[in-house]
Amino acid sequence: MLPITVQAEEESGLCPVRAILVTVTGKWSSLILLALEDGPQRFSAIKRLIGDISQRVLTENLRALERDGYVRREVVPGSPIEVRYQLTPMGGDLLSRIIPLVTWATNHHAAVQAARNRYDADERVS
Amino acid sequence: MLPITVQAEEESGLCPVRAILVTVTGKWSSLILLALEDGPQRFSAIKRLIGDISQRVLTENLRALERDGYVRREVVPGSPIEVRYQLTPMGGDLLSRIIPLVTWATNHHAAVQAARNRYDADERVS
DNA sequence: CAGTATCCTTTACGATACTG
DNA sequence: CAGTATCGTAAAGGATACTG
Numbered sequence: 001m002l003p004i005t006v007q008a009e010e011e012s013g014l015c016p017v018r019a020i021l022v023t024v025t026g027k028w029s030s031l032i033l034l035a036l037e038d039g040p041q042r043f044s045a046i047k048r049l050i051g052d053i054s055q056r057v058l059t060e061n062l063r064a065l066e067r068d069g070y071v072r073r074e075v076v077p078g079s080p081i082e083v084r085y086q087l088t089p090m091g092g093d094l095l096s097r098i099i100p101l102v103t104w105a106t107n108h109h110a111a112v113q114a115a116r117n118r119y120d121a122d123e124r125v126s
Numbered sequence: 127m128l129p130i131t132v133q134a135e136e137e138s139g140l141c142p143v144r145a146i147l148v149t150v151t152g153k154w155s156s157l158i159l160l161a162l163e164d165g166p167q168r169f170s171a172i173k174r175l176i177g178d179i180s181q182r183v184l185t186e187n188l189r190a191l192e193r194d195g196y197v198r199r200e201v202v203p204g205s206p207i208e209v210r211y212q213l214t215p216m217g218g219d220l221l222s223r224i225i226p227l228v229t230w231a232t233n234h235h236a237a238v239q240a241a242r243n244r245y246d247a248d249e250r251v252s
Numbered sequence: 253c254a255g256t257a258t259c260c261t262t263t264a265c266g267a268t269a270c271t272g
Numbered sequence: 273c274a275g276t277a278t279c280g281t282a283a284a285g286g287a288t289a290c291t292g
Contacts, residue, residue, distance in 0.1 A: 016235035016236075016239065017228065017231045017232050017235055018157075019235065019238075019239075020231040020234070020235050020238055021156065021157075021227075021228070021231055022153065024151075024227065024231070025150075025151040025152065025153065025155075025156060026151065027148065027151065027284085027285090029151075030147065030151060031144075031147075042253080042254085043253075043254055043255080044253065044254075053285095054285070054286050054287075055254080055255075055256095056255090056256085056257090056285080056286080056287090057284080057285055057286080059254080059255065059256085060284090060285095066245065067241065067242055067245040067246070068238050068241055068242060069237065069238060069240075069241025069242075069244075069245075075254095078253095079253090079292090080253035080254075080292095081253060081254065081255095081292085082253070082254085083253080083254060083255085090234065090237060090238075090241075093230070093234075094230060094234075097226045097227045097230045098227065100223045100226065101147075101150065101223045101224065101227065102143065102147070104219070104220060104223045105143045105146040105147055105150070106143050108146070108216065108219075108220075109142035109143055109145065109146050110142075111195065111216060112145075112146050112194050112195060112216075113142065113145075114195075115193065115194055115195025115216075116193055116194060116195075118195075119192065119193040119195075120193070153264085153265095168273080168274090169273075169274055169275080170273065170274075179265095179266095180265070180266050180267075181266095181274080181275075181276095182265080182266080182267090182275090182276085182277090183264080183265060183266080185274080185275065185276085186264090186265095201274095204273095205272090205273090206272095206273040206274075207272085207273060207274065207275095208273070208274085209273080209274060209275085
């Protein structure tokens with residue numbers, strides 16, 4: 001096993017590593033980080049890239065990512081105003097560990113789908 | 127940007143890669159996979175390793191992981207019965223992409239905590 | 253444009269009790 | 273031991289309307 005505490009610490013909330021993973025492994029976080037891979041993007045561009053995320057939830061997630069230091073938010077004054085989001089160095093570093101996972105998923109989604117179909121077929125019988 | 131569809135496909139549900147990521151990036155999945163890193167474990171051992179997961183939720187998550195082909199469930203008859211869970215080759219392969227992320231989190235949790243403190247302090251002022 | 257505010261539904265989860 | 277069943281709570285998320 002890795003030298004990390006899988007188990008949460010009872011006294012002081014969560015194991016610090018768990019505290020990071022909770023954010024990173026959220027439903028939207030990795031997708032948002034991915035959307036910033038090629039450089040800064042405006043709010044609306046990120047929303048368009050992901051597609052099925054609501055404005056409210058995107059804002060929430062961007063704030064959480066900003067809070068953790070993965071993303072920087074920059075307001076360009078004007079009317080209408082423009083807000084750019086970009087990866088910080090730490091965010092880029094994190095993304096470089098997420099990308100292998102996404103690549104893996106790209107290469108294995110057929111195998112996973114097959115496994116699901118097999119499982120569901122067996123379920124139907126039993 | 128990577129050659130994957132960040133955006134969901136409107137017609138047929140989700141982009142297949144997204145369909146994998148939803149499971150993989152769940153709150154518990156990576157922890158369960160991690161608990162199986164060193165070899166097969168019984169249900170109760172996994173539960174003890176993670177600590178703060180309820181029996182119901184652990185069962186649910188193990189079933190999902192089994193369905194996707196990452197984990198194999200094996201019942202050893204007897205009384206009381208024993209159920210072993212172990213990684214499949216595909217599950218082990220997936221875990222090898224998750225571990226760098228966990229290692230990264232281990233090495234950066236202090237920096238993230240500092241970023242959070244900074245952000246929260248600024249919030250208090252504004 | 254980039255949010256905020258509000259409402260409402262869905263999902264995830266924990267706790268507890270029970271069983272082969 | 274390894275579940276299943278049931279209940280209740282809390283968090284996540286979608287939809288819509290409104291604003292500097």
